[in-house]
Amino acid sequence: MKTAVLGGGISGLSAGYYLLRKFGKPLTIYEASPRVGGWIRSEWHKERGFLFESGPRTIRPKGIAGANTLELVDQLNLPIKPIRASHVAARNRMLYAKGQICLLPNSPRGLIGTVPPFTKPLYRALLHDLTTGGTVAKNEDESIYSFAQRRFGKEIADYAISPMICGICAGDAREISVRFLMESLFEKEQKYGGVIKGMLYSRFKNNVDESKVGLFDQDEPKLFKQAVQEKWAMYGLADGLEQLPRALRKYLGEHDVNVQLSSKCHNLSFNNDGARISVRDVDLPVAHVVSSLPAHQLAPLVRTQHPSLAAQLLDIPYVDVVVVNLQYNSDRLLKQNGFGLLVPPVEKLPVLGVIFDSCCFDMAGNTILTVMMGGRWFDKWFGHQPSQKELRDIAQLHVRKILHIKEEPNFSRVHTLHKCIPQYTVGHKRRVENIRSYIKNYKLPLSLCGAAYDGVGINDVILSARRQVNKLPVHQPPPGH
Ligand SMILES: Cc1cc2nc3c(=O)[nH]c(=O)nc-3n(C[C@H](O)[C@H](O)[C@H](O)COP(=O)(O)OP(=O)(O)OC[C@H]3O[C@@H](n4cnc5c(N)ncnc54)[C@H](O)[C@@H]3O)c2cc1C
Known part of the structure; x- marks a missing residue:
């Protein structure tokens, strides 16, 4: 019997990677959509030399979690684009408050x-x-x-x-x-x-x-040492962050790990021999399940057998975010360069912030901006199912108002990301402890990783996957045997 990983976002793929390293095969990753990467999605316009990211765009190289991701990135041999601490995007962070941009x-x-x-x-x-x-x-x-x-x-x-x-x-x-x-x-x-x-x-x-003890095989990862030495503040990847899940999938495929796309898990139940997962109308026996699914997606799978676990998972709230990518032909539109600006909620605007992508990375003479909107205030500002045009217009209106950019963008994309970021509201830590205690008390062959539990950033979810795999015993019985 094998181990099953649910979800082919970055945490599920990382779990697959660490499971492979620790236990070998057989191992299958089930992903509901026809692609890997989850919220990580890059649109690389090669002919025009610019990149739109609809999810994450940069990773911080700090601390144990940062070192862990750099180790993975190094092992996958991915081309890194570091932003050093002296770079304008690392130095200049702004607010839009009281009617002005504040550095x-x-x-x-x-x-x-x-x-x-x-x-x-x-x-x-x-x-x-x-x-x-x-x-x-x-x-x-x-x-x-x-x-x-x-x-x-x-x-x-x-x-x-x-x-x-x-x-x-x-x-x-x-x-x-x-x-x-x-x-x-x-x-x-x-x-x-x-x-x-x-x-x-x-x-x-x-x-x-x-937290560092026992994580790395030998010393701190070599790329992490380089990042410290060269004072990287953050980094991206050539052709976009989606290269990371893509490279992981390739690596897993080359090591005979089955990554099944368009394979949504519909039910998860447990018995004395392990677990059963329902995928594409087939009920499959597995020894152990690592779920990297958002908590609200895992809840319905376990509800029949474990309604109280499902209820606890649903207590982790999520918010919707609108991401509008804008491309302008000129690179002289911004009066102040920097990473971007944030809008404090006391300003009562629908915009959460604007990222100046073309200040972070070279975009071949284009100005690239990403406007983030909604979040916790999505319903208040956008009601039910706003059209793409409405959202684009609101984003452009605020770019005009805040950044005084009068030009129309040459190209744009609007993404409404439903339930994309879990909210660690007061009591979150206790909630997660209770969820994991439930799993332990009922001896369920289930491990949980992903953004719902141990941190919402890329570094956090990769480390969460590694830690959950590390906790699995290598003997009696190792998953997958
Ligand atoms: C707009 C935005 C900007 C961000 N910016 C940054 C940033 O700059 N830096 C940073 O570090 N982090 C950032 N993050 C956070 C980062 O993107 C997340 O931490 C990370 O992508 C979460 O990965 P995950 O694998 O846990 O979850 P997900 O990406 O949600 O992956 C879960 C996967 O499970 C699949 N799935 C769901 N249900 C099922 C099912 N029943 N069966 C099988 N598969 C299923 C989904 O299709 C999905 O592929 C950002 C997030 C957002 C939304």
């Missing part, structure tokens, strides 16, 4: 003066943390907005944290768990009564990063 400070000197949209120098936010005591009752969790407001003041919560959350998960900082991005700061505050105090105390402690 965010990118050095410690920026803490001293008053930079719009803030009305006070940013060092005052640090003073606020130092002079404000910790919470009396210890919290298990709270929203990242309320944490930032408590520690650094409302302006930081509105103009720094809220837009950052829009940029990362298209969510509302008032709902997203502080543990999503600031778990260690939150825990320092809970322990030492303040973020800065906590940071100072922990500097004197001998901190070993337990």
Whole structure:
């Protein structure tokens, strides 16, 4: 009997890769759509030298998760396009707030003066943390907005944290768990009564990063060392990020792993011998299942046998995002170069942010912009099933208003990505622990990876796949035997 991976997005393919390395075959990946990659989708216009990404476009090379992806990218021999810390796209990040584009400070000197949209120098936010005591009752969790407001003041919560959350998960900082991005700061505050105090105390402690232990075969991956040495801030791939899932699929195919496209799993049940999956009206016995499916897609598969597990999976909410890619023939349209801009939700605009793709990577004389819209506020702004034309018009209107670009784009694409980003709302960590405890208590031969559980970025989901595979015992009985 074999191991089955559900989903051929980047996490499912990565799970396949790590399963192959650990256990060998037989192993099959079942993907519902006719292509691999999930939300990673690149449209490379070779003749015009530009690229549209409708999902992710850059990966950060930081930390253990960044090192892990670089190891994979290196093993697949993919051509990397690094963006160094000195590059304009790494240095310049902007907000559109209070009717103007505001360049965010990118050095410690920026803490001293008053930079719009803030009305006070940013060092005052640090003073606020130092002079404000910790919470009396210890919290298990709270929203990242309320944490930032408590520690650094409302302006930081509105103009720094809220837009950052829009940029990362298209969510509302008032709902997203502080543990999503600031778990260690939150825990320092809970322990030492303040973020800065906590940071100072922990500097004197001998901190070993337990998460790294045992992950890499030998030393840190060589490409990661290069990224550190050369100060990469982020990177993309030549011809787009879709090259990563494509290369993984090729690698798996060359090693006799079956990647079955257009093969949606309709049901998943468990018995004493393992599991049964229903694919294309056939009921297949498998030893172990690794699901990389979005939680809301896995829930209906297990509902008949495990309704309470299904209900817990459905408690992880998702948002819809509109992505509008725009191409202009001239490369002199932007007045300020940079990675792009974010729009704080207090501005009450349908736009979450605009990415300046042609500042990040060379686009052969074109200006390429990506407008992200909707997210947590999708229904409020776009109601039910907005047309592509309506969405394109709204995106262009805001490009005109915010960036003063009067020209019509030469070429554009509109994608409405339904339920594309899970929301790690307050209590998420506990929710995921409960889901995994349920699986453990019922001894289900099921592992969960993917964006629903351990982080929403590409690095997170690849690492999540690796960790779940690492947890499987190599003996008694290894999956697939
Ligand atoms: C607009 C946008 C921009 C982003 N930008 C970035 C970025 O710049 N950097 C970054 O690091 N991350 C970014 N991300 C996040 C990143 O794209 C995700 O973390 C990653 O793609 C999630 O991969 P996944 O494999 O977990 O899920 P998915 O991509 O959702 O893959 C799941 C797969 O399962 C398949 N499936 C569903 N149901 C079934 C079924 N019943 N049977 C079989 N198959 C099924 C689906 O077809 C899909 O292929 C972005 C995401 C979005 C939406």
